[in-house]
Amino acid sequence: MAFLLELTLYLLPTSRFARLARKVGADMIEFQNVTKRFPDGSFAVKDFSLVVPSRKVTVFVGSSGAGKTTLLRMINRMVNPTSGKVLIDGEDVAELDPVALRRKIGYVLQATGLLPHRRIIDNVSSVPRLNGVPKKKAREDALTLLDTVGLDRSLADRYPDQLSGGQQQRVGVARALASDPNIMLMDEPFGAVDPIVRLELQEEINRLQRELHKTMVFVTHNIDEAFAIADQVVILKSGGEIAQVGTPEEILSKPVDDFVSTFIGADKGKRTLHLKQGEDGVTVIVDDEGRPAGILGDAE
Ligand SMILES: Nc1ncnc2c1ncn2[C@@H]1O[C@H](COP(=O)(O)OP(=O)(O)OP(=O)(O)O)[C@@H](O)[C@H]1O
Numbered sequence: 613m614a615f616l617l618e619l620t621l622y623l624l625p626t627s628r629f630a631r632l633a634r635k636v637g638a639d640m641i642e643f644q645n646v647t648k649r650f651p652d653g654s655f656a657v658k659d660f661s662l663v664v665p666s667r668k669v670t671v672f673v674g675s676s677g678a679g680k681t682t683l684l685r686m687i688n689r690m691v692n693p694t695s696g697k698v699l700i701d702g703e704d705v706a707e708l709d710p711v712a713l714r715r716k717i718g719y720v721l722q723a724t725g726l727l728p729h730r731r732i733i734d735n736v737s738s739v740p741r742l743n744g745v746p747k748k749k750a751r752e753d754a755l756t757l758l759d760t761v762g763l764d765r766s767l768a769d770r771y772p773d774q775l776s777g778g779q780q781q782r783v784g785v786a787r788a789l790a791s792d793p794n795i796m797l798m799d800e801p802f803g804a805v806d807p808i809v810r811l812e813l814q815e816e817i818n819r820l821q822r823e824l825h826k827t828m829v830f831v832t833h834n835i836d837e838a839f840a841i842a843d844q845v846v847i848l849k850s851g852g853e854i855a856q857v858g859t860p861e862e863i864l865s866k867p868v869d870d871f872v873s874t875f876i877g878a879d880k881g882k883r884t885l886h887l888k889q890g891e892d893g894v895t896v897i898v899d900d901e902g903r904p905a906g907i908l909g910d911a912e
């Protein structure tokens with residue numbers, strides 16, 4: 613059924629696509645020639661165009677200052693473009709009420725953004741409460757969400773600083789999921805945790821995505837993280853210039869230029885990466901010596 617819908621949407625011409633997408637709430641995001649210029653004349657993003665497909669994970673990866681956060685925040689209108697448009701299912705976000713828009717889009721911040729003086733359960737239920745969900749129901753839902761992100765319910769009455777960094781990140785994800793958004797924006801959500809916890813959280817995102825099918829836009833510096841969770845990877849140069857867009861397989865097997873080759877090898881020294889089919893249908897990324905460098909996330 614989902615496949616048929618996907619196929620129908622794919623075959624339709626763009627304008628009808630937009631209309632149908634709006635009707636079924638496909639939650640496709642489109643950047644059209646978006647520029648963000650600051651008063652001093654500098655640019656965060658210049659003439660950026662991209663389709664973020666619905667119900668897939670798109671990862672923006674690039675070095676510091678490339679414009680990743682700016683692009684993400686243009687989706688929920690925390691930043692407005694100087695020119696160009698951001699569309700959700702064909703609708704210009706500039707015409708939508710920013711508060712309503714933000715409440716229906718999940719947003720996970722690098723620093724988790726948890727309210728320090730409120731208990732975990734109240735942090736998770738804060739947006740549903742703002743949306744008018746009765747307290748008892750919001751609390752019950754919040755407990756279920758703790759299960760969803762793999763946290764023990766006994767943590768519900770603690771305060772954020774009584775949790776480990778990885779647990780706090782999970783609370784951040786639970787809170788972003790609380791209003792059951794179709795779109796999730798995640799800005800370096802796992803930047804502050806150690807590599808082992810980071811891998812666990814990446815697996816958690818893959819598991820959640822298999823169940824929940826959100827349109828997810830995820831920002832990271834870390835190319836291995838991008839390959840582990842993305843359906844679509846967008847490698848950015850400064851000014852939001854796209855160096856390459858593709859599936860992890862496409863980027864790994866056919867980097868378009870030296871910039872991309874260097875970028876995908878940068879954190880482990882110069883390396884050539886190959887794909888290898890592992891056991892259980894898992895695709896493993898291996899380096900020249902056959903050492904595993906990572907695993908590709910599940911494609912649909
Ligand atoms: N309000 C502002 N005024 C001037 N320049 C800004 C402003 N906000 C952001 N910038 C600049 O825009 C560029 C892009 O910033 P952005 O935060 O989007 O980068 P990023 O890719 O998220 O970086 P990081 O990986 O460090 O988080 C940077 O050069 C930044 O200094």
Ligand SMILES: [Mg+2]
Nearest residue numbers: 680681682799
């Ligand atoms: Mg940023």
